[in-house]
Amino acid sequence: MNNKKMIAALTAAVLCTGMFCFPASAKVDMDDLPTPISGDKNIVTFQRTRPVLEWGGADTVYNRGSRFRRHLEWSEVDGALFYRVYSKAKSEKNYSLAYETFDTSVLVEYYEDTYFKVQAVTYSASDKQYKSLMSKAVKFKATEPKKREPIMPISPYDDGVYAYEGSADDGDEIIIDPVMEEAEAVSFNSPVMPVPAPSGGAVAVTDPQKNNTEEYGHAPESGFKKAGLDPVSTFSVDVDTASYTNVRRMINDGQRVPEEAVRVEEFINYFDYDYPVPENDENVSVYTELAPCPWNDNALLMMTGVKAKNAETTPRSNFVFLIDVSGSMYSEDKLPLAVESINMLTKTLTQNDRISIVTYSGEERVVLAGGNGKMRQAVSVLTNILEADGVTNGESGMKAAYELAEKYYIEGGNNRIILMTDGDLNVGIQSEDELKEFISEKRESGVYFTVLGFGDGNIKDNKMEALADNGNGSYHYIDIPEEAQRVLVDERESTLFTQACDVKIQVEFNPAAVGSYRLIGYDNRRLNNEDFTDDSKDAGEMGAGQNVTALYEIIPAKGLTSALKYQKPVPGSAKELATVKVRYKKPGEGTSREIEAVVDSTPGEASENLLRAASAAVFGMVLADSEYKGNADLYSVMEMQSALYSRKKDKEFGEMIEKYVSLYGDIDKESDEDE
Numbered sequence: 001m002n003n004k005k006m007i008a009a010l011t012a013a014v015l016c017t018g019m020f021c022f023p024a025s026a027k028v029d030m031d032d033l034p035t036p037i038s039g040d041k042n043i044v045t046f047q048r049t050r051p052v053l054e055w056g057g058a059d060t061v062y063n064r065g066s067r068f069r070r071h072l073e074w075s076e077v078d079g080a081l082f083y084r085v086y087s088k089a090k091s092e093k094n095y096s097l098a099y100e101t102f103d104t105s106v107l108v109e110y111y112e113d114t115y116f117k118v119q120a121v122t123y124s125a126s127d128k129q130y131k132s133l134m135s136k137a138v139k140f141k142a143t144e145p146k147k148r149e150p151i152m153p154i155s156p157y158d159d160g161v162y163a164y165e166g167s168a169d170d171g172d173e174i175i176i177d178p179v180m181e182e183a184e185a186v187s188f189n190s191p192v193m194p195v196p197a198p199s200g201g202a203v204a205v206t207d208p209q210k211n212n213t214e215e216y217g218h219a220p221e222s223g224f225k226k227a228g229l230d231p232v233s234t235f236s237v238d239v240d241t242a243s244y245t246n247v248r249r250m251i252n253d254g255q256r257v258p259e260e261a262v263r264v265e266e267f268i269n270y271f272d273y274d275y276p277v278p279e280n281d282e283n284v285s286v287y288t289e290l291a292p293c294p295w296n297d298n299a300l301l302m303m304t305g306v307k308a309k310n311a312e313t314t315p316r317s318n319f320v321f322l323i324d325v326s327g328s329m330y331s332e333d334k335l336p337l338a339v340e341s342i343n344m345l346t347k348t349l350t351q352n353d354r355i356s357i358v359t360y361s362g363e364e365r366v367v368l369a370g371g372n373g374k375m376r377q378a379v380s381v382l383t384n385i386l387e388a389d390g391v392t393n394g395e396s397g398m399k400a401a402y403e404l405a406e407k408y409y410i411e412g413g414n415n416r417i418i419l420m421t422d423g424d425l426n427v428g429i430q431s432e433d434e435l436k437e438f439i440s441e442k443r444e445s446g447v448y449f450t451v452l453g454f455g456d457g458n459i460k461d462n463k464m465e466a467l468a469d470n471g472n473g474s475y476h477y478i479d480i481p482e483e484a485q486r487v488l489v490d491e492r493e494s495t496l497f498t499q500a501c502d503v504k505i506q507v508e509f510n511p512a513a514v515g516s517y518r519l520i521g522y523d524n525r526r527l528n529n530e531d532f533t534d535d536s537k538d539a540g541e542m543g544a545g546q547n548v549t550a551l552y553e554i555i556p557a558k559g560l561t562s563a564l565k566y567q568k569p570v571p572g573s574a575k576e577l578a579t580v581k582v583r584y585k586k587p588g589e590g591t592s593r594e595i596e597a598v599v600d601s602t603p604g605e606a607s608e609n610l611l612r613a614a615s616a617a618v619f620g621m622v623l624a625d626s627e628y629k630g631n632a633d634l635y636s637v638m639e640m641q642s643a644l645y646s647r648k649k650d651k652e653f654g655e656m657i658e659k660y661v662s663l664y665g666d667i668d669k670e671s672d673e674d675e
Contacts, residue, residue, distance in 0.1 A: 073105040077120035082385065084119040100385045102365070215423075216260040217462035219523035221626060224555065227514040234527045235519065236539035237306065237503040237548040238263075239494075240468065241487075242453055242461065242477035244270040244616075247623065249456060249479035251660050257623045261461065264620035265521030265550070271616060271649055273547045273609045275307035283309045283500045284542065286582055286597040291606035293553055294614050294640055295621075295630035300603050302517075302552040303610045304507065304580050308499040311544035315497065316413040317373070318354045319345075322401040323383075324421035326361040326392035333479070334455040338420040339383040341452065341484035345418075346380075348489060349373030356404040357382060360397025361390035370408040394425040395438070405447040412588075414497050416448040419467065423453060423460030435463055439471040440538070448498060448541070449473040452487070472501070472541050494543035500584040502539040502592065505550060506532045509578045513601040515557040518628065520617050522550065532583055535592050542584075549613050553628065556601075577601040608644065615641040619657060634665045 072085065082102050086095035090113040098116075099106045108116065225233070243266035250257050278285040287305035294301070321342055329335040346355065353373030359365045367382050368375075401417045409415050425435075439449060449471025451464045459477075468475035474495060476487045487495050504527060509517055519526075531537040542548060554577070581596040606614070619637045621629040638657050644650040 069107060069109050071105050072108045072116060072118075074118050076104050086117045086119065088115050089113065090115070100381070102367075102385065212457050214261075214456070214458065215460045215462050216258070217465060217524065218260055221624075221628070222519060222523055222526070223628070224516040224518045224553075226516050227509040227557070228511040231509045231511055231514075232506060232529050233509070233517065233519055233552075234504065234506045234529045234532050235522045235550070236525045236527055237505060237542060238265050238522060238525050238540055239269060239542060239546055239548060240266050240465065240475040241270045242266060242465065242475045245479050245483055246453070246459070246461065246477040248656055249477070251656055251663075252479075253456070254663060256664060257660075259624045262620050262624040263521060263523075264617055264624065264626075265525070267616040267620040268521065268549050268551065268613050269547070271612050271653075272647065273305055273307075273549055273612065275305045275547055275609075277307065278309045282593070282595060283586055284503065284582060284584055284595065286580055286595055287609075288580055288597050288599045289607060289610050290554075290577060290599060290601070290603045291610050292603055293630075294606075295618050295632040295636070296553065297631075298555060300554045300556060301606075301610065301614060302554055302577065302599060303613060304505065304550045304552070305609070306503065306505065306542070306548045306582055308494075308542040308544060308546045311493050311497055311499065314493065316352045316354075316410045317349065317496070318356075318405060318408050318410045318413055318415045319349075319496075320356040320358060320401045320405045320417045322397055322417050322419045322421075323357065323359045323386065324361075324392060324394070324397070324419075324424075325359045325386050325388050325390075326424070327389050328392065328422055328424045328458050329388040329455070331455060334422055335386065335388045337478060337481065337484070338452070338454055339386065340481055341420070341478055341488060342383055343376070343380050344481075344484055345488040345492070346373070346376045348492060349376075354408045354410065355379060356401075356408065358397055358401045358404060359386060360393055360400075361388075362393055364393070364396040364400040366400060366404065369404060392425050394421070398438070398442075402442050402445065402447060406445055409446070414448075415446060416450055416473070416496060417471075418496075419449065419451045419464075420454060421451070421464065422455045422458050423462075423464040424458050425460070425463060435466050436470045439467050443470065443472045443538075450496065451475045452484075453477040469540070470538070472498075472538075474541070474543070494546040497544045498541045498587055499544045499546070500542040501587055501589075502535070502537070503542050503548070503582065503584040504532050504537075504539045506581045506583070507552065507578050508581070509554075510576050510601070511557060513557055513575075513577045515555045517555070518553045520551045520553060520628075521620070532581070533592075535585070535590065551613055551617055575601055608646070611640070612644055612650070615644060616653070634661045 074083070077083075082100060083104070084097055085099040085101070085106055085108065087098045087108070087110065088095045095115070095117060098108065110116075240263075243261065243263040247257050247261055247267075250261070273287075275287040276285050285307050287303075287307070289303040289305075291301055291303075293299035323335075323338060323342075325335060329338070349355065351372050351374040355371040355373055355375065356369050357367040357371075357379070359367055367386075368379070371378065398417075398419075401419075405415055405417055443449065449467060450473040451468040451471075453459055453461065453464050453475065454477075461477075465475050467473075476483075476495065478484050478487065506529070525540070527537065527539070540548075577599040579596055579598050581594060583592045583594045585592045615637065618629065618632045618640065622632055622634055622637055634657070638654075638661050641650075641654050641657055645654065
């Protein structure tokens with residue numbers, strides 16, 4: 001691996017402040033330097049060679065007006081970390097920075113009589129200084145073009161730029177007829193429809209308006225179980241919130257929410273709840289509550305909450321940012337938002353933390369290896385150079401990221417890869433099953449794997465969820481900068497610092513008090529009952545101070561099932577509805593611990609905790625058109641949630657429901673009446 005690609009940020013922190021550069025002789029604090037991945041003590045060998053600029057003859061085009069485009073190429077400079085391209089017109093006195101790149105060529109735009117210079121930014125190992133070499137100025141002068149016939153447009157939206165047959169000689173320019181082809185009209189009333197996806201167990205969603213190729217996992221909704229026949233329910237916790245924010249993005253865009261995009265438990269767990277803090281030596285606590293069910297007059301609603309312990313001290317972090325820079329990440333809500341998110345997080349880091357950056361498209365590139373957590377400006381410069389282009393070989397990127405995470409592993413620290421992608425993998429490992437197998441093997445390294453999803457129209461939600469679930473991490477969808485602030489800054493320790501591993505919940509219902517029950521959501525998190533005490537069985541992780549909430553819809557017992565031979569009623573047992581057990585491991589421990597709580601069978605008035613969770617759950621059930629939504633519809637959801645405005649998230653949630661009601665409430669109401 002070329003060292004210039006691995007330590008490209010070394011100069012950024014020292015030489016660069018915005019668009020300006022420090023003198024080349026500026027001294028460097030060696031403590032701020034990351035170590036190359038190769039482990040060499042001497043970072044590079046400094047040689048006094050200059051970049052030589054040339055025309056790139058194959059890509060010459062002439063644009064409308066007097067603007068030209070062509071590839072500017074230069075010779076590689078030994079030890080160069082990255083390059084800066086400067087330009088000025090003949091009438092201008094000073095050069096201005098036009099491009100920053102890791103490569104030795106760039107497609108430049110210029111006007112007649114434009115001068116270019118390229119600066120190679122290097123590092124001298126002998127005298128421990130950053131230095132830069134500037135090329136001689138090269139003047140590009142447009143000449144009379146030769147007429148050639150066009151082959152085909154590059155794009156009808158590319159400002160009239162067309163490709164032409166043949167290559168151009170030095171100085172040879174091609175004239176273009178700047179005629180834009182009219183784009184085909186698209187109906188804005190086209191519905192969003194699910195279609196079979198290429199991978200099993202997933203559902204693809206198409207939207208003719210947006211050329212939508214999104215994919216979502218599909219798990220059948222679980223129904224009621226009889227407590228007398230099947231009294232035990234076991235599942236893994238889920239701290240993901242991606243489904244909620246992805247649906248929020250759709251609603252803000254005025255879209256109809258496809259049923260497959262809704263995971264009810266992620267709606268519930270997006271919100272904050274007031275649960276008791278863990279006591280004694282425990283890292284988690286249990287909270288339970290029972291009240292009438294808002295959407296089913298014949299049922300009760302049982303709430304089970306688990307809270308993880310807050311962090312006493314913030315551990316040192318070893319973060320590897322794994323960034324998808326393939327062509328599908330081009331839009332503003334993808335790579336640019338990912339870069340903004342990285343810069344938010346790096347502002348919270350200290351010099352004791354480590355930062356690495358790996359990008360992948362057709363191949364992986366190590367941009368920064370083991371950098372100091374205070375190198376915020378270097379990270380900002382590096383990430384802003386990134387461009388989206390090419391295919392998506394996520395496998396090579398993940399392998400490189402794990403190598404870096406393991407190389408700079410901090411014992412007792414927070415070692416984590418943060419993947420930023422739309423989930424579209426089209427080279428290497430692609431299917432959900434292959435991803436699960438690959439990432440499950442890697443989690444044994446002790447490195448956690450968090451996934452941040454970006455963008456719309458092409459997201460592969462099913463793949464991103466599979467990576468996070470099997471990589472001992474969590475999956476969040478970033479739709480707006482405020483969500484990045486919430487996930488990576490405001491709730492950083494909950495998102496990025498694990499306090500409880502392999503957390504499982506098991507509820508044993510009392511047949512004397514419970515006729516039947518149904519766990520709401522968690523349809524792809526169910527475990528076999530014997531998995532609860534099996535410490536080798538993987539389950540979800542919980543971050544510092546994080547809450548996990550589960551709701552059970554319960555039909556009370558009318559009498560003990562007479563057909564049962566061994567389950568006889570115990571005097572006074574009907575006072576107990578259920579026993580809730582939670583099993584977890586402390587980080588670094590291989591043996592799990594168990595705590596439990598008993599639920600009284602007498603319901604009370606719903607607390608704000610339960611009302612908040614119930615509102616989120618029933619909205620998800622209505623959007624997913626659950627057969628168990630009872631008498632709930634969009635209007636009743638809005639009414640139920642209207643009482644909850646004590647927190648910022650409550651207000652935003654209420655506004656989201658109101659918007660969706662204004663868009664589709666009457667349509668859904670008419671559909672229900674027709675049925």
